[in-house]
Amino acid sequence: MKKNIKKRMIYSLVTGVFITLAFICVSAVGAYSNEVVNSISQKTMRIQVIADSDSEYDQAMKMLVKKAVTDKVKKICKSCTDKNQYFKAVSENSEEIEKTAKAVCDNVNYNKDIKVTVGTMYFPKKANEKYVFPAGNYDALRVEIGKAKGHNWWNLLYPPEFDNNEKYSCKDILDNSEYSLVTCEKYKTSKVKIRFAIVDWWQGKKSNKK
Numbered sequence: 001m002k003k004n005i006k007k008r009m010i011y012s013l014v015t016g017v018f019i020t021l022a023f024i025c026v027s028a029v030g031a032y033s034n035e036v037v038n039s040i041s042q043k044t045m046r047i048q049v050i051a052d053s054d055s056e057y058d059q060a061m062k063m064l065v066k067k068a069v070t071d072k073v074k075k076i077c078k079s080c081t082d083k084n085q086y087f088k089a090v091s092e093n094s095e096e097i098e099k100t101a102k103a104v105c106d107n108v109n110y111n112k113d114i115k116v117t118v119g120t121m122y123f124p125k126k127a128n129e130k131y132v133f134p135a136g137n138y139d140a141l142r143v144e145i146g147k148a149k150g151h152n153w154w155n156l157l158y159p160p161e162f163d164n165n166e167k168y169s170c171k172d173i174l175d176n177s178e179y180s181l182v183t184c185e186k187y188k189t190s191k192v193k194i195r196f197a198i199v200d201w202w203q204g205k206k207s208n209k210k
Contacts, residue, residue: 036181037136043173045083046123046140047073047157051150052112058150061110065101066153069143072100074163083139086158090141091118101143112146126154130161131170131182 049069051062076093080086090097098116105112121142124135141157155161159168171179 036178037134037138040133040174040178040182041120041136041138043083043178044138044156044170045086045158046138046154047162048140048152048154049143050145050148050152052146052148053150055150058145061105061108061112062145062150062153064108065104065114065143065145068100068104069097070162072097073141073157077157077160080158083158086160087118087139090157094118094141097141097143101145105145115144115148117142117144128155131156133182 047070049062049066052058073090076096077086077089080089094116098114101114101116104110105114118141120137120139122135122137123133123140126133156170159170159173161169170182174182
């Protein structure tokens with residue numbers, strides 16, 4: 001009887017230790033993931049255009065809208081030199097950006113609503129030719145066409161890589177650790193890929209809880 005009680009006590013103690021260690025590890029992962037994404041979000045801003053659907057015509061219209069919107073943003077942000085200025089400029093001119101996108105649609109009798117949003121919003125893992133960003137909440141200018149159910153185009157509004165601006169890039173804005181995390185997958189080391197997977201997993205887990 002005493003042996004059974006002793007075994008149960010040891011089992012409970014070991015189980016408690018493992019649960020505590022697991023909790024500490026998960027908390028550390030969450031803190032690290034949040035710190036990384038928050039830091040990247042504070043330093044960057046995205047621009048995104050979402051098509052009505054994945055039909056060939058809707059995708060072609062997305063690219064026409066993208067061209068008009070990015071040209072408009074270039075003019076609006078011509079004198080901007082940091083992220084706060086870019087954010088403020090597009091926020092104050094969001095109606096003009098919406099009118100620009102709508103005009104493109106109206107010119108070809110493409111009867112779709114346009115919705116422009118500037119703010120902090122959730123993005124799943126996103127990749128383009130140069131970067132792959134983990135899931136998380138990021139500042140962005142988002143243009144939604146119609147039902148916005150199709151594939152999207154996105155790039156960085158700040159640093160202004162959307163217009164092939166060579167003066168600024170993520171390498172100038174992010175620290176070395178952050179930059180290595182968001183560079184294209186083929187340039188990542190195994191260690192960085194593990195870090196990225198951890199950050200992306202936690203942010204996706206957070207989003208699923210909401």
